[in-house]
Amino acid sequence: MPRTLFLLDPQKLLFSLSSFIAAALTLGIAFEASLPRPWWALLTVYVTTQPMAGAFRPKILYRLGGILTGATLSIVLVPNFQHAPELLVLCMAAVTGVCIYLAVLDRTPRAFLFQMAAFSTAVISFPYLDDPADVFTTTISRVEEMTVAIVCVTMVHGVLQPWSVTPVIHARARAFLADAARWTRDALGQRHTRLEYEHRRKLAADIAELGMMAIHMPFDQRRAHAGRRMVLALQKQLSTILPLASAAANRLDMLSALAPLAPEVGQLVDDVRHWLSQPGQAPCATGSGLAARCRHLAARTAARPSWSELLLASLCTRVAEFIDAQVEGIRLVDRLGDGDAWRDEARAAGEREKYFPLARDHGLAALAGVATATAIILYCAVWILLAWPAGSATAAFAALITCSFAAQDDPAPVLGRYLGATLITFPLAAFYLFAVLPRVDGYAMLVVTLAPALLAIGYVQATPALSARALPMFSCLIVALGFLARFQADFATFINVGLAQMGGIIATIAVAKLFRSVNVRWTARRMLRENWAEISQLALPSRPFRPVHWTGKAVDRLGQVAARMAVAEGDDALHAADGLADLRIGRNVIAIRRAMAGLPEATQSTLREVLEGISALFHARSRKGEPLPATRALLAHIDAAIDTLASEPNHPALLALVGMRCNLYPGAPPPRMTGHA
Known part of the structure; x- marks a missing residue:
């Protein structure tokens, strides 16, 4: 029992250690290059890092592109509207809203480009609305800090965590086939056709997620083009399994409601259920023969058309098509890693599909964009009307949080947990700032001192059930410490920064409840x-x-x-x-x-x-x-x-x-x- 209490997951520990090494390297470069805000570079490390390396690399590139886009927008907007702050706020709100609209509409990792462009514009521009003279220099500094962090994270995780997205796709597709076989076996045995919403969600969501993962394949393997085309073909194959299985179960329900099943039909259904219970490659070996039996019975029955016979023909045809789709899905999954074989197969089949279509809702995306733009206008109005010195930090922090959770139907509950994680971390930040850091001398001691906190929170970030709490913990700790070239432990500044963070979160929750708490x-x-x-x-x-x-x-x-x-x-x-x-x-x-x-x-x-x-x-x-x-x-x-x-x-x-x-x-x-x- 005591041994299991302190058992650590090696993979999660490696992820946390990789992130910490990247953070230490980033901090060292920032100090050596005399970058004005090393803490911003350190925070970027933990904002951009992802537990799955396959998803990590393309998101890094999209984020870098978003940062450059946001920096360009800041340089264009702030100096040209410096004498009209109200118009500048409206322009920034509009730009941010459009970026969030595109991010929510895209629903692929490319959305990170628009998301980063949205809140990097806000974070860079807000602190200089009152004094835009140094906006160019500051923008260059922010881009340098974030670029250093991104390069360090990419290098360290690429060396220490050379994981590929292909095994993840392989496992997800196999899990889908197993779940579909299990549900079809139960549906054919219990004579019910209504799939529970949770199972329905899981099966349908797995198909869409395969396409999201396929976007990462060019960053993971040499023959990525063939591999991605194979995943798209696998998606299309799996998308036919769900309706075919439910159609077969529906026909069986209706046929058995008319009269007891004939012995031949009952035996066929039992054989199909037994076939679905076989593991591994066994279904591929016997599937073609079973499908041929179904088609033979369908052809023989359809020659004597009555309603019950037509139902039987429909049942047998759909079962045969389901078996073929299941077998083809297994075959494609097994050949997922064989790029040469798939390239020849795709060329012979004349495969031309470049993507798997996603259902995009322009109305919901527009609602997210309008809500974000409205929230930014309200933040800035409160800040300007109250003449609060820390108002720019509140507005920037609130804009960052708003953009981060823009895709949520109702972000208020998530933001509540975000607030809770921030409150928990404040005592730790105070302990470091006033009790630990005054005794630290030099970069090496600083890294050693920060190791326990950063490694612990990094382990939390690698845990799926707790990962949402990691970002506010990192934000609270790093922003509160505010690393500069020289140490400063000012209680008033600490309280002011803390209030700015809390104010940003609370304001974001209020705006989310007003505009985004969609049923x-x-x-x-x-x-x-x-x-x-x-x-x-x-x-x-x-x-x-x-x-x-x-x-x-x-x-x-x-x-x-x-x-x-x-x-x-x-x-x-x-x-x-x-x-x-x-x-x-x-x-x-x-x-x-x-x-x-x-x-x-x-x-x-x-x-x-x-x-x-x-x-x-x-x-x-x-x-x-x-x-x-x-x-x-x-x-x-x-x-x-x-x-x-x-x-x-x-x-x-x-x-x-x-x-x-x-x-x-x-x-x-x-x-x-x-x-x-």
Whole structure:
């Protein structure tokens, strides 16, 4: 028991040690070069460092680009508007708001460029609104300090932590395949199709995160281009697994509700569940044979069209497609590290996709940008009206915090924990400033003295459950100590700086509660309405469509909605909106549109009526913001189309119509079939 209490994670300890070595090197260079604010360089080390080296390197480059952008904006704005401080504040607020809008909209590591540009502009410019004469010199100094920190962090972590993002992608993809297999096995065994929101969120979010990680691959391996294309192909493959698995479970539910399953069908389902329980490479060896059995049964059954037989054909087809997708996903994961093999395979397949589409909400991004700009204006107004000497520090610190948490739906709870971590660290900062540092003489002793605190907080930063508390602890400690070329221990300055930090955090919390405490249901409803609007557009036969693009955005939006609805009340009306059903309907629309070209004109006219009804239904849902029930007229169009296509066994449009009817009218009686044979 005592041994486990003091057991340290070697990887977290190595991360903390690497950060500390980078901090010591940065501090030494800053002192040697006589940079005016060494503490700013030291803080930059811990702001930019990341526990995962694969994500660390590209973010460093984006941050450096953001710093240079912010410095340029500061030099352009401050001297030209020095005689009109009100106009200068408005310009800075507008620039910062636009940067935050772009950062929230991007949703990739590139967002760090816009985020750094936003708060580096504020941090550099605010202290010189009253006296802009030295803004150029000060801006150059800030850029030098931050650049030194970034270079040191990159070098030290690159040497001591040469970790790659590829193993992380490999592990995440394997975990996704295992989770999808586990859920599908349970769904087929327990006869339920509704996936819990937490599982839905995890599976859909994992797909989107693979694309985020793929951006880091050029910084991790020599053959990055082929590796990134492989991850994108893997994303597209995994994005088909979730709707196929849920569709198969949905058909099995409806088929078993009509009558007991035939022994042959029951045995097939049991064999699929057993196949899904096999670990490792075993599914690849037997998957093709199992999928062939499913397709054989689907083809034999579809030749005798009745509703139950069409359900069986749909079940077997979707199970076969799921098995193929699962096997292909396993194969791609196994070949993830083989860049040569993938480059040949991608060239043979004519792979052209450059990215995995993400669902971006311009409204939410604009709200974040407007809230940030408004907050900056309020900070500066209070500072100027009160004529507070430390007001510039408060405004700069508040702007930094506001920009850091701009992507949160409701940043107030996170900011509350930020405030708590800051309060906890103040006594430690006071102890160092008034009891320890007065006895320190020279750079070497300073580094040794700071080691316990920086190593401990660095270990906290490497712990996922506690990492959010590390930044305020570093900020409070380093800013309060305020390292200069000569030591200064002034109690009044310490209190003033502390009050400025506290004031910035409290002001940020107040602004967040006024402008950013958005209810998760409101955000989820916006995303659902956007999804419904896209399905409405997708179903219009006259509009061009990109199936892979829509599927990627729909899966990404599914993860975002599920993440928010997981924390909403269980009786919330939005829980009735089944994102998986919408995803399946969209895929059925795609199948119908693809299959229409080769059909007779009369059949195409019937299918157009179905698509127009789908478009009208989802347009009404988007406009109303509620999952309105499908109309009887649409049901009649779907049944008429099913009856028309029943004479063409195994037609993709027929199976898509069956799936569409199951999703939109799960409780409707079976359609009347006229017996085409």
